[in-house]
Amino acid sequence: MPDAYARLMLERKSNPCTPEEQAGTDASRCPKCKRMTLHQHTGECMNGCRATTKGKKNMTDRINALTIVLGEDIREDDVESLCEAIMHMRHVIHVEKNVKDIGSLVSEQRIRQELSTKLWDVLKG
Ligand SMILES: [Zn+2]
Numbered sequence: 001m002p003d004a005y006a007r008l009m010l011e012r013k014s015n016p017c018t019p020e021e022q023a024g025t026d027a028s029r030c031p032k033c034k035r036m037t038l039h040q041h042t043g044e045c046m047n048g049c050r051a052t053t054k055g056k057k058n059m060t061d062r063i064n065a066l067t068i069v070l071g072e073d074i075r076e077d078d079v080e081s082l083c084e085a086i087m088h089m090r091h092v093i094h095v096e097k098n099v100k101d102i103g104s105l106v107s108e109q110r111i112r113q114e115l116s117t118k119l120w121d122v123l124k125g
Contacts, residue, residue: 019046073100 020027024040032051038044045051068086070079076097083095 019048022046 019035019037022039023037023046026040027036027046028038028040028043029035030037030045030047030049030051032049033045033047035047037047038051039046074082076099079097083097086092086095
């Protein structure tokens with residue numbers, strides 16, 4: 001076993017990882033050396049130029065859910081095929097339907113009323 005380790009070290013010595021390889025597949029570009037050498041987790045430049053994204057935004061946000069807003073209210077049985085289609089998309093494991101509640105119906109009607117009153121005022125001059 002120690003022999004295997006020693007061989008690995010020798011191999012690494014003669015064929016070391018590039019700074020890009022060390023930085024990982026989600027590495028980002030170093031502002032100093034302009035290489036893709038900012039480490040995917042630590043944000044440090046693997047090219048040794050002391051540049052870092054630490055403290056700045058080096059990890060992109062992870063999204064765990066999407067909300068889809070429909071352009072108009074659709075009957076539940078008519079929306080079924082849309083839900084089915086979304087379910088077949090990559091990464092989707094669940095689709096939740098949001099039933100229109102009385103609160104949103106009331107505010108929608110009030111906005112409609114307010115807009116038509118304003119429009120009428122404009123038309124009257
Ligand atoms: Zn660098």
